[in-house]
Amino acid sequence: MPLRMDGGTTTDIDRTISTLPSTKPLSPRTFAGQVEQALQQRFPAHKIQRVLDSWKLLDMGYEHRAFVGMEQNPPIADAANSRCYQHAPSYVPGLKAIEWWDNAKNDYLWAQKLSKSYKDIRNEFISVISNPEKLEGGNNIWAGALTTDAASYGEGWKTLVLLNRGQWDETNAKLFPVASRAIHESGVPAAEVFFASMKPRTNIKPHSDLTNFVLTSHLPLVIPENGKNKCRLSVGDHTRQWIEGEIIMFDTSIYHDAVNDSDEMRYILMLRVWHPDLTADEREALQFIYDCLEIPELLSDDPETVFIAEHRAKMMRDFPLRNARGGGGFGGVAKGRNTVQKKSKK
Structure with a gap:
């Protein structure tokens, strides 16, 4: 039986396999049905069919569970002794499920650009968190778990949010202008962005982030005993250490856990980015669902109410700092690669 990084066994990994059920149109009398109708009015249905299916599956209470070891390179065939299981109640069909998206820095222009700002982001971060007076002006600084599922990760994990559900x-953007501008100007295709801290001598239990249409990317900022394997992250069957300044990307709908074996705090910049297999229309459709969850007036039958709600949604998504240049979608793909073309929080 494989071991977790905290020394326990992986017997708590759920190895259930589910079958994708058929779906049917939702009732227009429900919120979910109104969202479905709005999506069909705003987008060609054939271009966002996977998103429509995902929304209906979520409304049905479907939870996708699958062994994804055979999708890895090299394939993992021993399902009985593997941790490479995906669990995603928020599930868009047809997206690759890969533990580690290697060479993210080389494959995606946004990652290349952001990595160049590492030192500036790190210096600003250390300066701000070292100044209690500055932090007092922030919003929900180092918040704990917001859900029951997240609470099971452990007490040592806290966040400081810059971007949530595309908003x-x-x-906090004004509290960290250097980091915020670097993220914006690099064109990071982000659904969520936050700093994450992890206390000394703590671990995060094996879990899924329950959503397969966003991947997670880390820019390690402060890693105690950097390079000495004290701070580690395991996704599926493979474990790696954080290295300061080195961007990594992985799929957190696959069971994963982490450990800080050092005597100091660990800090990273966490980016939840749209899955690169999604099309531009699918990302926009998923963002529209996020917007509806925040602003239900988008579903109103009154055109004026919808107009005001759309303006409000746009304002919430617009970059809040002045004199900042715009960024691109999935940042384009680095030279030599084909161009590629969108939920959750701990």
Whole structure:
């Protein structure tokens, strides 16, 4: 039986396999049905069919569970002794499920650009968190778990949000202008962005982030005993250490866990980015669902109410700092690669 990084066994990994059920149109009398209708009015149905299916599956209470070891390179065939299981109640069919998306820095222009700002982001971060007076002006600084599922990760994990569901936290963006501009100007295709801390001598239990249409990318900022394997992350069957300044990308719908074996705090910049297999229309459709969850007036029958709601949604998504240049979608793909073309929080 494989071992977790905290020394326990992986017997708590759920190895259930589910079968994708058939779906049917939702009732227009429900919120979910109104969202479905709005999606069909705003987008050609054939271009967002996977998103429509995902929304209906979520409304049905379907939870996708699958062994994805055979999708890895090299394939993992021993399902009985593997941790490479995906669990995603928020599930868009047809997206690759790969533990580690190697060479993210080389494959995606946004990652290349962001990595160049590492030192500036790190210096600003250390300066701000070292100044209690500055932090007092922030919003939900180092918040704990917001859900029951997240609470099971452990007490040592805290976050400081810059972007949530595609919407900027203006207060915190102004608190960290260097980091916020670097993220924006690099064109990071982000659904969520936050700093994450991890206390010394703590671990995060094996879990899934329950969503397969966003991947997770880390820019390690402060790693105690950097390069000495004290701070580690395991996704599926493979474990790696964080290295300061080295961007990594992985799929957190696959069971994963982490450990800080050092005597100091660990800090990273966490980016939840749209899965690269999604099309531009699918990302926009998923963002529209996020917007509807925040602003239900988008579903109103009154055109004026919808117009006001759309303006509000746009304002919430607009980058809040002035004199910042715009960024691109999935950042384009680095030279030599084909161009590629969208939920959750701990």
